[in-house]
Amino acid sequence: MALLDRIDDVNRRLxxxxxxxxxxNHQAIGWLDTQLLDELDSALFTITTQKQRVDIRFAPAQRQVFESRIEQFFRRYFAKHQLTGWRDEHYAVATGFGQNTLFLLERAALSFLGIRGYGVHINGYVEGKDGIAMWIGKRALNKPTFPGKLDQIAAGGLPYNLSLRENLIKECHEEASIPRQLAEKAQAVSAISYYYDLPIGIRPDVIFNYDLRLPADFIPQVNxxxxxxxxxxxxxxxxxMVANTQAFKFNSAVVIIDFAIxxxxxxxxxxxxxxLQAGMHQQW
Amino acid sequence: MALLDRIDDVNRRLxxxxxxxxxxNHQAIGWLDTQLLDELDSALFTITTQKQRVDIRFAPAQRQVFESRIEQFFRRYFAKHQLTGWRDEHYAVATGFGQNTLFLLERAALSFLGIRGYGVHINGYVEGKDGIAMWIGKRALNKPTFPGKLDQIAAGGLPYNLSLRENLIKECHEEASIPRQLAEKAQAVSAISYYYDLPIGIRPDVIFNYDLRLPADFIPQVNxxxxxxxxxxxxxxxxxMVANTQAFKFNSAVVIIDFAIxxxxxxxxxxxxxxLQAGMHQQW
Incomplete structure (x- = not known):
């Protein structure tokens, strides 16, 4: 076991x-499983395939029609394959973080189209004479994803219509009872980018990392x-622990490695x- | 002009x-210009070419013979093309930093074979109530490489048989009169990797970055x-200045961007x- 194994975990490609x-409409938005392509081809929107790329096309004026059709496609797809996890929550698909929205998509469909998702992770640490120590959360045992795994003091996916900083302050409060005034001191320090393969598709995700130096007497509370x-x-x-075990959630382990570097x-x-550094900064 | 232009500068590919x-001997060591290959083919060591890769082969027991032959080849090549810059200094070629030496090569020949070189750059900064300020050196106007360009407080290529930290302390002393005791406080913080095309070949180089927080009353002296x-x-x-000008040496500009992130x-x-981050962490 080695630190590099954690980089391999996060860049897992089946x-x-x-x-x-x-x-x-000629703008790169994701990665499509070739098996899903066979089913998509029969859908109503226009798809052209050449040179191992797939182009979905719709007239800008027809965006709502397109959104409705792709949502219907995924509703049928989920029903046909008896998939769970439909969120009834829209995600704004764009070519990059902060770029214009191309179309809205049900969040549960993201992985199927290999669309980039974003999250924030906060390193809550204490620095003293003996060096640095970090507050680590253990995920609830009944959490649907990665129960019992270790994680940063606070972390979370970025919802539609919330800024990174608003999300950071929200997660700090909800997960660790960190007051807003303290959470606001968190400093943006880096981002990590990776490709993580799931049975349903690839997640070319990004985590924005923040360092939050905490007072020695601060104790996070489960909220x-x-x-x-x-x-x-x-x-x-x-x-x-990061090097020798898989106690950490797969991407949270890499956030620790980035902090340590x-x-x-x-x-x-x-x-x-x-x-380690090349593996946590994959080109989009 | 933009910060991303500086990343493009450093990843320049002609x-x-x-x-x-x-x-x-089956271990990746560099990148070979296809034009140079035509001349190399007539040399005495064994080369096989397939699938856009070139394999140089020599029996381990024949390493000294190989080293002598490749040195002779480059001596003739320099003479034939009237190239200057022969250093009479050996570089230890390996598959990666800190790996076993495969063979010794005249340093001036590195770029021709696209062999990775290493350097250290030191960010000498002061942190006060008004934020961070950084000490920047202007390179001597009669320096053969990048005269007059801006640079970190100290920086330098890594010589054969010197550790990164020994080199850091040496450069801090030689370039900025930073005493050993202060230089030793420099902290390793990141590395940047890039591909820089020169007329004679590609430089897939790495810079190891160090942050050195300086006392407010410290003033570097030209040495x-x-x-x-x-x-x-x-x-x-x-x-x-980094975003809007090319006042900085091409790779020193990227060290500033890394620091700022x-x-x-x-x-x-x-x-x-x-x-920016993906572009400064190119996969080897």
Missing amino acids: PHRRYYRLYA DDEVDSFHLYPMDELLA RHGLITPEHPDYLA | PHRRYYRLYA DDEVDSFHLYPMDELLA RHGLITPEHPDYLA
Whole structure:
């Protein structure tokens, strides 16, 4: 086991899967499983396929018609394959973070089209004479995703119509009872980008990382049913756990590695120093 | 002009150039210009070419013979093309930083074979009530490479048989008169990787970045003929200069961008936040 295994975990690509680059009106928006393509072809919107790329086309004036058709397609697809997890929540598909919305899509359909999702993770740490220690949350055991896995003090996917900073303050409050005034001190420090294969499709996701230095006497409190408990770990203990176990949620482990590199706790003398950094900054 | 232009500068690939991946005894070591390949073919060591890769082969017991032959080849090549810059200095070619030496090569030949070079750059900064300011060196006007360009407080290529930290302390002393005791406080924080095309070949280089927080009353002093002068810039002024001018040495500009991201001075709201990071962490 090694730190680089955590980078491999997050860039997992299932060997039997093949993807085409997906475009909407000539703008790259995702990655499409070739198997799904066979079913999509029979849908009502226009698709052209060439050179391992798939172009979805619709006239801008017909955007609402297109949105309705693709939603109907996925409703049928979910029913046919008895899939659960429909969210009844719209996601704004764009070519990049902060770019104009091309169309709205049911959030549960994101992975099927390999559309990039965004999240924020907050490193809540304490720095003292003995070095750095970090507050780590253990995810609730009844959480549908990654129950019992270790995670940052607060983290969450970015909802539609919420800024990164608003989401950060919301998650800090909801997950760890961090007051707004303290959460506002969180500093943007980096982003990590990866390709994570799920049975239903690929997630070319991005996590925006924030460092939040906490007072020595601050103790995070569980506030909702998302978190089981919090524990303060010295960084060396945390890094050994990241390297040698899969106790962490797959992407939260990489957030720890990024933190350790930026704070000089993993140095260029580490044999995988460059591979770790290249692996957490995948080109879109 | 934009910050992303500086990433493009550093990943410059000349459009008319073509490269084959270069292997030595089945281990990837560089990138070979296809034009140079025609001349190499007539040399004495064994080369096989397939699938746009070139394999140089020599028996481990014949390493010294191989080293002598490739040195002779490049001596003839330099003479034939009237090239200057022969260093009479050996570089240890390996598959990665800190890996075993495969063979020794004259340093001036590195670019011809697209072999990765390494350097250290030190961000010497001051943090006060008004934010962060950074000490910037102006390269001497008679320096053969990038005269008059702006640069970190200290920086330098990594010589054979010197550790990163020894090199850092040496450069801090030689370029900015930073005493050893202060230089030792420098903290490893990241590395940037890029592909820079030169007329003679590609440089897939790596810079190891260090942050050195300096006391407010410390003033760097020119110590040798490498540096013209030092100036302390507020970060906003520095970032405007990086975005809008080519005043900085091409790779030193990217070190500034990396620093600004890690210190929350370029945030996820910047439209190129992800592209900047992906572009400075190119896969080897």
